[in-house]
Each structure stands twice: as structure tokens, then as C-alpha cells.
Amino acid sequence: METVHTIGRRKASVARIYVTKGKGNFIINGKDYKEYFPIETLQYKLHQPFNIVEQDGKYDIKVNVNGGGINGQADAIKLAIARSLCKIDAENRIALKAEGLLTRDPRVVERKKPGQKKARKKFQWVKR
Secondary structure, eight states, X not given: OOOEEEEEEETTEEEEEXXXXXXXXXXXXXXXXXXXXXXXXXXXXXXXXXXXXXXXXXEEEEEEEESSOHHHHHHHHHHHHHHHHHHHOTTHHHHHHHTTTTSOOOOXXXXXXXXSSSSXXXXXXXXX
């Protein structure tokens, strides 16, 4: 197996990942994933696709991620990993789809409208 390249997005975050056979090395923007994401829930998100298809520690992953915050970046990486596992083996698709990991979350920030203070908030109304 050569290198598999996939992209994942979430909110303003874009993750480009490169997956190769290996021992489970996980490098994000030149740092170890535990250093980049010190919060355990975010680390769990990254391993979730591997745990579902029972292939944790079998691939080396190099990630370039930018934009957004840490939660959006973690979700973008999770989507990219799930997509790459489908490229590697088509049988993984069934399990990942059942868990909802192949669906791109379409929720993004609502735009501010003209004549309003924010997206939904109106300017303060003065009667007199």
C-alpha cells in the first residue's frame, strides 16, 4: 500500500492527511497528536474511526490542518481518517457509515444580516 491522501472539513477547519502502513505514529503539523490535542476527548475523536474498524496502531498518519479552533480541527481530522480508511478497504465503509463518521457536518456560522446587530439579534428598539 502506498500513501493515501484525503481531505476532511468542519466549520472553518481543513485537514489534509497522508496515511501509510506503519506502527501508529500520529503527527499533526509537525507535533505529536498528544501534544497538539492535550484534551483526552479530542484524542479519542482521532482514534474513533480506527477503533470502529479495529485497526488502531496499524497506520502512520501525517496531518496538515489549519483554520478554525481545536474542536473543528479534530472533527475535520476524524472525517479525513474515516474517508482514508474507506479508500484503503471498501469493507470499512459499512461500519463507518453506520456510526455516521462519513457524513460531513454541514453546520457553519450563520452570516450577519444588514440592518441587524448580529445574525439573529436586532438593534435595540426605542419607542420614543
